[in-house]
Amino acid sequence: MKMRLIIASVLIPLGIIIAAVPENTTKPFRLTAGELLEEVCEGTQFVSTDEIADMLVQKDPSLQLIDVRTQAEFEKYSLPGSVNIPLSDLLSEEWSDFLDQGVKMNVFYSNGNLKANEAWMISRQLGFENNYVLQGGLNYWAETIMNPQAPKSVLADDEIAKYDFRKGTSMALGGGSMVAIGSKANNTPKPKIKKRKKKKKVAGGC
Amino acid sequence: MAPLIVNEIISPDTNLLIALLIGIGFGFVLESSGFSSSRKLAGMFYGYDTTVLKVFFTAAITAMVGMLFFSLFGWMDLSYIYVNPTYLTSAMVGGTVMGVGFIVGGFCPGTAFCALSIGKLDALAFVGGLVLGIIIFTEGYPLWEDMYKADFMGTPTMNELLDIPRGVFALGMILVAFAMFWVGEWAEKKFPREEY
Incomplete structure (x- = not known):
């Protein structure tokens, strides 16, 4: 009897507190607005087109390009080895393993800077690491x-x-x-590869 | 921070070790508080002893409040906590089978092993029946597979089904628990029986 009163006097007030506070008041590892502002000002999220080109040529396995444009635009043209995560799907469960990880270097790109930077800001605000933005986007890439x-x-x-x-x-x-x-391109002709005929050993024999 | 395995603070192997230690402690406390007596357990259904209800419900609401506070302080991510998937039909049928077995045999699976460890013969018979039941279930699985998998509901929680905030449901649960304790103690006075 007395025991029940003691337990009740502990648990019921705790229950009232839990009922009164909002759910998920604290989300761990989230950046404060100040921290985010600092990162935005420094612009550390930007990666130059040259760096990405170098990584692509060297087939750097740690690079993961992420196209945040729509699927139609992605199908028209995309950088080699990139995946398409349209900005509107950024928070879907499907992609959380891609975005929130500590191994690969994710580089968002869109046509310009804007959409990719938006994707970066949202994912950074959630505390995700290793996400970057292709400086200037595809337009600057083309240029x-x-x-x-x-x-x-x-x-x-x-x-x-x-x-x-x-x-x-x-x-x-x-x-x-x-x-x-836009620019009248095709001024970089592919070097012609002259195929040399391999010298074959003379077949036959006795 | 928590759950510890998901955040790779401890390995699954360490987890098993901790589970073993907790299990030993659990069994020890069960035995020492008299849960190895089938009369005490069956008393729950006849009303003369509601210790089972009080102990397990206190454990449940303590754990519930603890986890909600851990989540509030940001120590634990509740979205990583395993929620048992609900198959409504098999939950009802299985609950009935388990409940009848509980009344007839006077044990639930955990307490049966607890009683067996101190050498009770009725517990040995109960565990024998338990093994028999497992064999019948697994061997006859194709017969009841349809029923077993019927009415799959995913992993809903009660507060989601009732569409009320988690904390409010928790408070309601605590109040219901204490109301049940009160009813239980009233029943103990109403249907007294000698302590064995």
Whole structure:
């Protein structure tokens, strides 16, 4: 009898507290607005097109490109090895394993910066790590990697080296094919590969 | 932080070890509080001894309040907690079978092993019946597979089905539990029986 009163006087007030507080007041590992603002100001989430091109050419297994545009746009053109997570599906359960992980480097991209950055901000706010944004999006990708413009010859050597690198990756990643982006491309002809006939050993014998 | 396995704070093997220790403690407490007596357990259904109700319901509401507070403090992510899937038909049929077995045999599976460990022969018979039941169920599985899998409801919780907040349901549960304790103690006075 007395025991029941003691237990009741402990558990019932606790129950009242639990009933009164809202659910999920604390979500662990969430960023505060201040922390997020700091990251946004620093812009650490941006990865340049050159870095991505380099990783693609080297077939870096840690890179995971994520296209946040619509499925129709994704089917029209996408970067090699990328998956399509339309911005509206970002929070669906299906993709949580992709976005919230500590192994791969996720790089969001869209046509410009905006949608990809929105995806990054939402996922960062949820506390997800390893998510980045392709600087300038596909438009800048097309401009710099697919159809690089030759720098003026007066520029410094590193500019020219950059151009050479871009031209090389452009060939490796099938550049020049993005006519849709506007510039009259196709000025990067693929090097013709001369096929040499292999010398065969003389067959036959006795 | 918690659940510890999901967040890789402990490994599944360590978890088994902890489960073993908790299990030993559980069995010890069960035995020492008299749960190895089938009369005490069956008393629940006749009204002369409602210890079973009081102990298990106190455990349930304590765990419930604890987990809700852990979630409130951000120590535990309740979305990772395993919820047993509900198959309504088999829950009702199985509950009936279990309940009848409980009244007839005077044990539930856990307490049967508890009593067996101190050498009670009726518990040995009960465990024998338990094994027999398991064999019949598994061997005849194709016969009742349809019924077993009928009315699958996913993993709903009561507060979701009733569409009320989790905390409010918890408070209601606590109040219901204490009301049942009160009724139980009233029944103990109403149907007294000698302690064996």
